[in-house]
Amino acid sequence: MPHDQPPTLPAPDATSAAHSERVAAFIRERIGAAGGRISFAEFMQHALYAPGLGYYAAGSTKFGGAGDFITAPEVSSVFGGVVARQCREVLDQTGGGEILEYGAGSGKLAADVLTALRRMDTLPTAYNILEVSADLRQRQEVRLRECVPDLMELVHWLDTPPAAVRGVILANEVVDALPVERFVCRDSGVMQQCVAEGQEGFEFVETAAAARLASAVAAIEDELGAQFPDGFVSEICLAVPDWIAGLSSALDEGVALLFDYGVSRREYYAAERSDGWLRCHFRHHAHNNPLILPGIQDLTTWVDFTAIAEAAVATGFEIGGYSAQAQFLMAGGLDAELQGFAELALKEQFELSRQVKTLTLPGEMGEHFKCMALQKGAIATPSGFSLADRTHVL
Template structure:
């Protein structure tokens, strides 16, 4: 059974945190009759007030945390993202940048510094951040690295009612809760949920919900997820999220950067156990019930589903490619040369970071970038999407493909 708060009073803070969150989730399972959807479990594990992984005050990003994102690896990432930002802000004659979940603040600080040097600066740099701990870290990072620009930053509790400019979602969707399913021996769909176990929590199957059943039926009509024993996940929150982001956007660009696949790759038969992964202290594993509250839980992004949701929300598909292609298209080689100058040590350091961002075995192919736009005159000419356009890999239907 889950340890009680009384039995954990003398443990270290991390162990107490873990036990308290386990207790909270255990109560949720009991209140739900002994079975909890994985979507709800993941939501509590990552975002339960005061206890979830992303809202509790532990170090998560960087060398001392659990994982490193592209902006922490190298300033080249933000300097390249400045190119499409400049193009959009220039076309609009102003506007804002809105970053969803700004991590350590490294991307905001470097992007603002680059735009200040090359122009144009956004009218405001808005940050939507659910974690008070991370919001404070972001303020400190920007104040330290871009002190003259920190006053341009505003932290939001909710999306703005109206917005024009650029929206950045770097490694946001992978942390969105998902539903899990499996195809049973009879070929029917079961939903994988969570129950209590002697060691904490465990998978258990139940009758699939109507919404998840509809989503899996659609996959099967397209030839995916059909063989007995196959299991994977579906992000049922993706459509509402896309609609929520698109609704206030009057004119501008949304850039989504994350690890994921187009649907034919995501649900290929060989990927028969889905994409769920956990990260703790720079180690990856596939057990979401280990160290609940102390580890990240992620699932890859179905970029075809994102493109479909964007079309339903009235957005145009401005581009889709790998991170490597995108950064090359943004002129990363020129950025390196200009930043390094005649300093061989600086050149070596920047080149090492570039390898992490570009190599297929690192982030270059695993991470994908999708551009979604509204009202831009030249959305097909944006920097980053000109080297190699991979929109055909999304296998969109004729109607969806026409929305490009």
């Protein structure tokens, strides 16, 4: 089943098209070496992270108006301001400590959190960043040197998770960027969507699901008490348990705050959601064909927060809270961040209102985006979860 480029997408410029062709050639080589097909997770891994080639590993602008999509820190510094307030609550309890950010993107959240913590006189002992993309590391450094030049001695880039962190771990939209497997349920059994080279580009081919995927799908069916119908397609992120285990072995005492778009497992695998949660973003156009534009479009999947919670509990975390982003922001200090609004010029008031609406309205980022707190040690849950904790739905 070849996937044609949806007609509404803008055409890539010549440089991007040439880059995408190099990424495609790399993936074709991997497919050839693997005997004719690779798993979808491997395809996604190469398309996003192949060194020097993948979407996150190469040099294009991804975040913000000039890129492909926008994240909460890019929408407004108010987001980082509230996150900083939550960090302060934890750092006060751990008697100081550090912040470790996974996947810092453009460095905007790091810059905003450090700026706000300095304002509140609660700087961490270190702000460490764990980033898989060499290109993004460079962009983060440029951004931070520009925004917080005097705090650069606190900022370090790490290759592997550190041990014995006391403080806060932050990850905004990182889990949605981990490679997923795609499965199709057939009356004959669980199949896996693999990627092969077709006549007109990459195409999906179905094969019997690998043992780990098949048993993960069977476990979901058992838990939900029903078999998926014939033709039901969805995703599963088999990388989550290891990723959460990495977080858990890093954190000795404190709170990990994970932000992402996602739902509970029951919602994730609901019958009406029979085409999965994978989405692609190219120049602010969302579509659902992951096989085109390799290396120049973002591939992302909504998060099964029940899977996060299970992996977290299995590796020694307590679930501190699970809340929609709007409630998290409102309970976590949004009003305090907006003090001084009345003194702003009218134009700035309009702009700030627009940003806050984007962060909090249900049809924007307020409801689909969630925040989850994973905790270790005798730490009170940050106040952002005091308004509407939905842990019970997981």
